[in-house]
Amino acid sequence: MEVESIENKVMELLAEVLYLDVSKVDRNAEFEALGLDSVLAVEFVAQVKAxxxxxxxxxxxxxxxxxxxxxxxxxxxxxxxxxxx
Incomplete structure (x- = not known):
């Protein structure tokens, strides 16, 4: 898998669990500040694994x-x- 596609996939998965457009997700913000709570974190990590x-x-x-x-x-x-x- 290409480097850029890995980044895009992770950002897409994160945006999906946060119910945001990927363009609204700041790559430099801490997960907590983005609204990723423990329940969403479980879902996000499961998607990254899968x-x-x-x-x-x-x-x-x-x-x-x-x-x-x-x-x-x-x-x-x-x-x-x-x-x-």
């Missing part, structure tokens, strides 16, 4: 506090997974 095949947990959102940081983290996992034999 769509991108990464082993993420809710705790990832506390470690990588913004969409931009989370995308970088997920991108690394996807690329590492593609490189695995």
């Amino acid at each position: 769509q991108l095949g990464v082993a993420e947990t809710i705790e990832s959102l506390y470690e990588w506090k913004t969409p931009k940081a989370f995308i970088e983290h997920v991108r690394g996992q996807v690329v590492a997974g593609q490189a695995a034999p």
Whole structure:
């Protein structure tokens, strides 16, 4: 999967659970400030796992506090997974 498509997919999934247009989601804002509560976080992480095949947990959102940081983290996992034999 291409780097740009990973970013787009994560942003689309986040916007979907927040019921926002993707253009309204600030990549640099903290998840909490965007309105991502614990219930929505569970849904978001489940969608990221299902769509991108990464082993993420809710705790990832506390470690990588913004969409931009989370995308970088997920991108690394996807690329590492593609490189695995």
